[in-house]
Amino acid sequence: MSALTEKLLNSNLKTLTPYESARRLFSGGTDWLNANESPFCNDIEVALTDYNRYPDCQPKGLINAYANYAQVQADKVLATRGADEGIELLIRTFCEYQRDSILICPPTYGMYKISAQTCGINTVEVPLNADFSLDVAAITAVENVNIVFLCSPNNPTGTLLNEEDVVQVLTHFSNKALVVLDEAYIEFSTQQNWAAMLDKFPNLVVLRTLSKAFALAGLRCGFTLANPDIIQSLLKTIAPYPVSAPVAQIAQRALSDEGITLMRQQVAYLTAEQNRVREALSGHAGVNLKGGNAANFILFQYTYRTQLMQHLVDNGMLIRDQSKQVGLADCLRMTIGSRSQNDRFLSLLDQYLNDTGDVA
Numbered sequence: 445m446s447a448l449t450e451k452l453l454n455s456n457l458k459t460l461t462p463y464e465s466a467r468r469l470f471s472g473g474t475d476w477l478n479a480n481e482s483p484f485c486n487d488i489e490v491a492l493t494d495y496n497r498y499p500d501c502q503p504k505g506l507i508n509a510y511a512n513y514a515q516v517q518a519d520k521v522l523a524t525r526g527a528d529e530g531i532e533l534l535i536r537t538f539c540e541y542q543r544d545s546i547l548i549c550p551p552t553y554g555m556y557k558i559s560a561q562t563c564g565i566n567t568v569e570v571p572l573n574a575d576f577s578l579d580v581a582a583i584t585a586v587e588n589v590n591i592v593f594l595c596s597p598n599n600p601t602g603t604l605l606n607e608e609d610v611v612q613v614l615t616h617f618s619n620k621a622l623v624v625l626d627e628a629y630i631e632f633s634t635q636q637n638w639a640a641m642l643d644k645f646p647n648l649v650v651l652r653t654l655s656k657a658f659a660l661a662g663l664r665c666g667f668t669l670a671n672p673d674i675i676q677s678l679l680k681t682i683a684p685y686p687v688s689a690p691v692a693q694i695a696q697r698a699l700s701d702e703g704i705t706l707m708r709q710q711v712a713y714l715t716a717e718q719n720r721v722r723e724a725l726s727g728h729a730g731v732n733l734k735g736g737n738a739a740n741f742i743l744f745q746y747t748y749r750t751q752l753m754q755h756l757v758d759n760g761m762l763i764r765d766q767s768k769q770v771g772l773a774d775c776l777r778m779t780i781g782s783r784s785q786n787d788r789f790l791s792l793l794d795q796y797l798n799d800t801g802d803v804a
Contacts, residue, residue: 454564456562457561457562474760474761475761475762475781475785475788476779477763477778477779477780477781477785478763478764478777478779479661479764479779480629480656480740480741480779481656482656482659482710482740483714483782484659488694489697490693490694495689495690497689498684499685499687501679501682501684501686502522502523502687503523503687503696506523506687506692506695506696506699507523509695509699510652510667513699513704514652514667514669515639515640516639516642516669519672519675520642520669520670520671520672521667521675522669522675522678522679522682523665523666523667523695524666524668524682524687525665525686526653526664526665526666527626527628527651527652527653527655527668528555528666529666529682529686530651531555531559531651532559532562532563533668533682534622534624534649534668534678535559535563535565536681537678538591538622539563539565539590539591541563541565542565544565544566545565545566545568545589545590546560546567546568546590546592546593547568547569547570547586547589547591547621548567548568548570549570549572549594550569550571550771551571551572551600551601551769551770551772552572552595552598552599552600553595553598553626553628557569568589569770570582570583570586571770572598576603576735576736576771577605577606577609578594578605578609578610578613580609580613584612584613589620590622591621591622591624592617592621592623592624593624593626594610594623594626595626596625596626596627596636596638597627597629597630597633597736597738597739598735599629599739600735600743600766601734601735601736601743602629602735602737602738602739602742602743603735603736604633604635604636604738614645614647614648615645617647618647621647622647622649622674623647623648623649624650624651625648625649625650627650627651627652628651628652628653628656629657629738629740631657631658631707631711632711632739632740633739638650639669642671643671648671649669649670650668650670651666651668651669652668653665654666656740657707657710657711659707659710660694660698663694663695665691665694665695714780717780717781717782717783717786718741718742721742721778721780721789722737722742724790725744725790728793728794728797730746730747730797731744731746731793732744732745732746734772734775740779740780741778741779742777742778742780743766743772743777744775744776744777744778745772745775746774747774748800749765749774751796752776752793756789759792761788763777763779764776765777
């Protein structure tokens with residue numbers, strides 16, 4: 445680092461380790477089962493008109509389309525560059541530099557903490573219980589936090605939070621903090637829908653994305669759902685043109701009746717594949733399934749995870765090591781891909797176990 449950079453760099457960034465996204469960790473490989481992406485690449489058409497003009501900050505057609513899909517009023521919807529921008533906007537809007545704090549419950553999505561760090565905001569960590577449920581007593585014992593981030597279905601555990609536990613947290617913080625429910629994987633589970641509770645809980649915020657079930661990770665389009673006063677506050681800090689015209693076009697098409705039908709068909713395919721792979725993994729010696737099945741990935745524990753990971757990488761198969769997270773010692777996460785990708789993963793696993801003699 446040059447002397448000038450060292451001198452000018454924001455102090456809270458000097459010790460920050462950037463979020464290790466799947467692409468930062470591995471850029472090669474032939475089978476990418478490490479980023480919870482969809483294996484489907486659907487046909488996309490874009491009308492090449494009016495690109496000489498700036499887009500609307502919040503394209504009306506897109507906002508109305510997502511409001512209709514989520515069954516909320518349009519004034520409760522904010523379109524963002526992925527759900528990640530929603531996380532950062534919430535922190536920038538409702539927390540003050542080097543004064544305020546957020547609360548997270550690891551193991552969970554890493555960008556809550558990274559976004560807080562980049563904004564100079566403290567992070568309070570209350571780990572999940574051993575069964576990946578909320579430690580409600582410990583959460584509600586924490587004072588002076590502005591935002592509580594909860595993820596359900598949770599990444600990387602694939603588990604749903606207990607509704608009564610979430611209600612307790614929402615109620616406790618009703619006049620103290622925002623409670624954010626990250627529903628990036630909501631389409632893979634029909635058991636919960638916190639967007640339907642916005643009227644009941646004024647401090648509730650819901651994060652959504654088109655990256656997972658809608659197979660549009662490369663589009664970078666997400667949504668923040670909240671009561672209008674929160675949305676209007678976020679509009680004070682969002683960039684002037686957060687949603688490009690092509691993104692708005694493609695996203696709106698994905699949210700059409702035909703697009704939603706296609707998404708649900710693909711979710712059904714991935715759900716069936718997950719069940720098949722989970723059953724296969726359960727029969728392997730030394731492989732212990734962890735967490736739940738409410739998302740598009742499988743979390744499992746294997747003592748010799750480093751050696752297994754290297755074997756997979758050497759063969760172009762990329763999954764994700766989650767062992768650095770609280771309570772996930774020796775845990776790996778595998779995204780559900782196409783049937784052929786899943787079969788190749790299972791074949792490589794069998795090959796490794798046979799070569800090492802670690803078989804039933």
